[in-house]
Amino acid sequence: MPQISRVSYTPLYQQICELMREKINSGEIAIGSRVWSESDIMEKFHVSRNTARKAIETLQNEGIVSRIQGKGSFVSQPMVNYGLQNLMSFSEEIHERRLVPSSKVVCFTREHPESFHAENLKISEEDWVFKLERVRYADGDPIAYQVTYIPEKLCPGLLDYDFSSQSLYVVFEKNFNHVLARQKTLIKPVAADDYLAGILNVSLQTPLLYTESVTYLAGGTPIESNKNIYLSERYQFTVLSHRFDPTRSTEEK
Known part of the structure; x- marks a missing residue:
């Protein structure tokens, strides 16, 4: 039977959480499998229902397990944190x-850009771009849909590459000697329409994350304009913010 210490400074529910994490990370409890119930935890560790409930709720808050009403708690698909x-x-x-990442190319064409992407890329609507539309997978599960526009003048001959198996960024850097420097991203929630529901294998109105992004080279030239859709149950974004010091700014002036 798994062991916990009653003389440890670590709360009992946290010790139980750690044991469950270890079993999940090792594969002993597989993705999609049912985890211990409150009653199971109470019996295994001789703890109160409140302690058992807190252990399960902690794992739920971490996104490690999810509760299905009337059935119990199950190991969630791992979240991609970007x-x-x-x-x-x-x-x-x-x-x-x-x-394991993989991609399905929905379409890859040479065309003129819409005004939105032309503005992002600082080019004319009469210029040529490559449009790359892909479904992105993690361990075989679709988790993202991406549409990318790349100016032809920056990557001539890009249609010769197979982006179902190659990384676009690797091709930018290794084959065209571009130095990627920064990216500007907008994020907002959307719901799956008929097309996205079909391509991502989810129900209509499933919550999704929509992003628009522009990637820039070291010299400031935009190299790609993207519209992306991510499954919100599998994908999350983390932002690192720094405190602005107004005093220092004033002193410098």
Whole structure:
């Protein structure tokens, strides 16, 4: 039977949480499997119902388990946490979470940009861009839909690459010698329409995260304009903020 210490400074519910995390991380309790119920925890560890409930609620708040009414709590699919302070490709993000990334190219064409993307890329609507539309997967599950526009003049011959297996950022850096520097991103919630529900295999009106982003090269030239959709139950964004010191700013003036 798993052991907890009643003389430890660590609260009992936290010790139980840690034991459950270890079993989940090791695969002993698989994704989608039912975890211990409140009654199971009470019996295994001889603790109160309040302690058992707090352990399960803690794991739920961390996104590790999810409760299904009338059935119990189950191990959730791992959440992809993208730190906006780091400019990473989708493949890099997924690999960092120890998941396997893959992509399905919906379309990859050469066309003229809409005004929205032309403005983002600081080009004319008469210029040529490559439009790359992909569904992105983690461990075989669709978690994102991305539409990317790239100026042809920055990446001539881009249509020759297979982005179902290649990373766009790796191609930018290795094949075209571009230095990616920063990205500006807007995030807002949306609900799945018929098209997104079908392509991401979710129900109509499922909550999603919508982002618009522009990626810039080291010299300030925009290289890609994106519209992205992420499953909110699998994807979250972390923002690192720094405190602005108005006193210091005044002194410098």
